[in-house]
Amino acid sequence: EVQLVESGGGLVQPGTSLRLSCAASGFIFSSYSMNWVRQAPGKGLEWVSYISSSSSTIYYADSVKGRLTISRDNAKNSLYLQMNNLRAEDTAVYYCAREEVYGDYDWFDPWGQGTLVTVSS
């Protein structure tokens, strides 16, 4: 079964750091690009970051550029999101999602169950 399991969320103070992890199983992790998507409480989905299968290409949303860093360890089948200088507006459930590609088209499937990050003093 293809599965993504996030961990590492919690309650942190503004200005501090947190590292999220996403453990992948049931597929060849090293063959897929991966994404982080977040959802603030009661709000919609916001794409956060993308990393290609070999880590050669990385993208960030403008809202997180310079503070969040995506990485992966293909040997450990794991995706990471290092979050620095956290702000209240970073409060959200963070999902990791596998990117499926067919020709020029791509979509996110599956998604992990999410991990909640709360930034508050």
Add this chain to the structure above:
Amino acid sequence: DIQMTQSPSSLSASVGDRVTITCRASQSISGYLNWYQQKPGKAPKLLIYPASSLQSGVPSRFSGSGSGTDFTLTISSLQPEDFATYYCQQNYIAPRTFGQGTKLEIK
């Protein structure tokens, strides 16, 4: 960035109703459009990609259409398990932006 606008933002309907949700892109995205379903407290689930292909396991009462800037998600006969929030997402260009969501509620 490409802006995705869904309408309506919320919708009340009854079991058995035919429902249509619209997604409009701020520029042409050809057929590069996906649809997701999210139930409360759960992760989003892929329904349709790109624009009209049904994900494996998704009931055939769901269908997608459109091209360019205007797209629709149709549920032909609402079932109790379909009450959820639906999001469109463009995959034409980075960043992969989502619509604001359409919450489908029971009337």
